[in-house]
Amino acid sequence: MFGFQLDSIPELDHEYYRMEDYQSNIPRWCPGCGDSAILTAVQKLCRDEQLPPEKTVFVSGIGCSSRFPHYMKTYGFHGLHGRAFPIAQGIRIRRPDLHIFVNTGDGDCFSIGTAHWIHAVRMNMRMVVMVHDNNLYGLTKLQSSPTTPEGFKTNTTPRGAYMRALNPLTVTLGITNVSFVAQVAEWMPSLLAQLIEKAYHHPGFAFIRILQRCPAFAPTHFDPMITNPDRMEMLVHENGMVLDDTMARIYKRQIEHDPSNIHRARELAEDREHVPIGLLYHNPQVRQYCELRRPKHVMTIDRLRENLEAEFDKFSVVPQAEKVA
């Protein structure tokens, strides 16, 4: 791994990390932005798991969601629009020691970054992926995104969005090697924390779509879901999401769903009447690209010398002694 071995690093004096140890700049999201709830849930996870800040990297693309790394006191990579996944994969390929998180949005992930989303799922490299899905483009001031509902008015669809919205869950669940798919809303902080924690412990690509309110451009957009909890379909299981008494009282529509059942997960994802919340699919056995590509050798000077000399020999010609013409 880049010429140094993990076991050669001395144990640092253990220090207890508090929430504040993960807090950086004051977020510049709008007041009431759903992103703040995600930020708090993540900082809580870091504290609970005691992640060393220097060993933690938040990678993002472009958009409101993608300002996320700036607000974490860890390493961060605020990349380009749509390109968070391949950057995160590049970070991961030789750094199994790092904790990698990706924060992206519905435009970033499902539109400009679509190709990377599909291939990142298939490659199944270990990282926690949070898609902040507010159903619109916010940073560029209200345009339609792939998940904007049909008929919703934006600046590029002033007479309402023309097409049915993309369903990211069915797409993700249809990709070969998918290993972890969850959906939750940021206004359910306990469930959000629970699913992010599950994602963190998943040995692979853990995909969470987080429904997220945008108070600036669509303040009432998610109200029907908030005021009518029966729109939500809680997927509960001992291996998935569990509801405490309070949540169970609010969200009465509950379905027992075993997250190892991908066929049932796909059916639930297809449901157009209800919004599934919980862990749709989880399979920790799917092979990770990093495992498949883990080098059998550590690059050392001696190994380089031995192999390069052999390569030079392979291509060598040694001119024969000149013949007397």
Added chain:
Amino acid sequence: MSVNVTDSARETTGTGKHIVDVPEHIVEIVSDSGEGAQKAAQSFGAICAKMGNGIWTVEIIPAEIQPPPRSIAGASGNRIRIGSFSVTNAGDQADLVVAFNEQVLLGRVQSGNLKPGAIILLESMWRDHHDPEVVRLYTQTVAQLEEDGYQVKEIPMETECLKIVENPRKGKNMFVLGMLCSIYQRDLQLARDQIEFTFQKKSQKVIEANIQLLEAGYNWAEANLDVCFNVPSAHIDEPQIVVNGNIAIGLGVMASGMEVCAMYPITPATSASHYLSDVFENVGGVVHQAEDEIAACAFAIGASYAGKCAVTITSGPGKALKTELIGLAVMAEIPLVLVDVQRGGPSTGLPTKVEQGDLLSVIFGEPGDAPKIVMAPATIEDCFYSIITARKIAETFRMPVIVLSDANLATGQQLFPRPKFNEDWVAPPIDQSPVPEGKKPYDWDPVTGLSERFIPGRPNGMHTVTGLAHDQNSKVAYDNWINQAGCEARSRKLAAFQKTLKTPQVMGDPEGGDLLILGWGSTKGAIEEAVMRVRKDGLSVSSLHLKFLQPMASGIGDILRKFKQTICVEINYSDPKDDFFTADNRRYSNLAWLLRARYLVDVDSWSNVYGQPMKPGDIEQMIRERFATP
């Protein structure tokens, strides 16, 4: 043609044939795709190298994998230039061509690749073909070629090979190799060894059959051909390696200590990654084939950010897609080596053919000011060492380094002294020590703009890199001075690097003269050969070849001003000089634009986009015409 061959005929002891001494010869072998002409030619090149000749081989590649057989555009094969000196380019027109059918041969004739009166060894099976149209085309072509003065020798290759193998389509190439060994008096044992090496993964039976074919070709030529040439040894006695430019790049990636190569398939760059895929894991490296060009670049930048500099290898269209990410690497100051094996453009252009058309776009392609280093290897040896240098510069200066190779280097093979592994080539292990208090992630030195980068894992170094304008703490810029300061710091790095560059040396008259030819990249050998030829006739012509195109070394302006005329010879488009194009609208070649802008010198362009390597003879002719019509 300028190589004035002073033929001296001698008599051999064995066969009584006349041996003609020549300082060099250019041989082409062309066939339909899949008939093995390339294997025969590469083997022949290797044998010549072992016998002490300088060589340059270059592939003749159709655009499709299996173009229609017997088609003019389908010619597949190789050109081998062998010399009694160190050969630096593919040369001018061929002296001897072996063709498996007359149509692929016509392709070479029509594109002007044969010397007048060249010897043609042509498969004669078509004369007795069952299709009368094939017979007509064949006989007509042979008659025309003879009328045009070519020495056509019809050879029953198929018939002779059938005596040994059932399917001469696989095997005829070794018969051809045998003939060439007779014509150029190559040591047959070297040829046998070469076959054993080439087919080492095949069965003993295959090897034996190929050796029989080789010997059959040799014996047939000894008995039936009256041509025999001697290209004396180049007095090379140090061990040499023979690789193409793409393999040299692959070797350079390994030698530099880089551990990650991220790529997406694109002609003519991909074979570098093929080679690396085969061997990189042995040293602990990984080749990642990404889902697209953009992802490949992003992956390399991610890997680089998290450790040592990584490389991404592509060609022009791929480079265009990576442009936004190159800007990110500039802005976030993440080292990156990007190899662009240039091909014909614009758009999909000429995927298998050479061009040097990406120079301006790699320097200026990004939005805003994106200073980066651009260098171009001039030889195959240079491809190897350039990658090692590029990795070092990228890490030292925290910026992308673009290495501009091209299709000519990618598929050409040339001898160069066998390198010996040197520890200094290799990147040091990554630093994971705690960052001292008070140090910032972009502690821009006020003079050089340089700063130390903090790799994830280093305690106290936590920060978020960003493509947004940012201050020294990597915080997003909200004050208007910050972007100005950041741009200046990044530009200072380029200026600091520029101060390390040595003024390139003029070949010819450093004190000045009538004409200076300027070039960059793979055209070096052809330009210098042309200049040497005209200098022999007393013309006051010199040449200057640039390795670093951005930034450029000091002293170049002074050199330009010492010459009455300066002209860039490049393989990219420029407008011809005629009445329609005026000083107000004429567009120059890539390097000429750069030199005119920086040095305020009236640098002219002579360039073309035929998709062919520059021929020294064409450059020579251009120079002579300039002197004839002042």
